[in-house]
Amino acid sequence: MRVACVYLLRCADDTLYCGWTSDVQRRLAAHRSGTASRYTRSRRPIELAVVISVADRSAALREEARIKRLSRAAKIQLIEASLAAA
Numbered sequence: 001m002r003v004a005c006v007y008l009l010r011c012a013d014d015t016l017y018c019g020w021t022s023d024v025q026r027r028l029a030a031h032r033s034g035t036a037s038r039y040t041r042s043r044r045p046i047e048l049a050v051v052i053s054v055a056d057r058s059a060a061l062r063e064e065a066r067i068k069r070l071s072r073a074a075k076i077q078l079i080e081a082s083l084a085a086a
Contacts, residue, residue, distance in 0.1 A: 003022070003053050003054070003055070003056075004020060004021070004022050004053075004054050004055070004056055004057050004059065004060035005020065005021055005022070005024050005051050005052060005053050005054065005060065006018065006019070006020045006051075006052045006054060006060050006063045006064050006067060007019055007020070007021065007024060007027070007028075007048060007049075007050065007051045007052070008048075008049040008050045008067070008075060008078070008079060009028075009031060009040065009046045009047065009048060009049060010046065010047050010049045010079075011040060011043035011044070011046050012043050012044060012045050012046065013043050015043060016049065016072065016075050016076075017031075017037070017039055017040055017043075017046070018064055018067045018068050018075075019036075019037070019064065020057075020060035020061060020063070020064045021060075022057070024048070024051055028046075028048055031044075031046050032044065032045065032046060049079045049082075050078060050079045050082040050083075052082075
């Protein structure tokens, strides 16, 4: 079983997009090519801001929903905390 990941992307217009996947590189390539989501299609180029590994699909869906409820400021703090930990 693959580990699932929740990710945040920073779009060209400085907005943030949250999603989940079991293959981060494949999903990032899809976003960059404009085939992953309608939201990111018109906001390219995009960059990967943070990746959070979780146990499984169910955990990924819960974490994605939690992050999507956060304010923009809280999402930026999450990104900054991730960078500081790396």
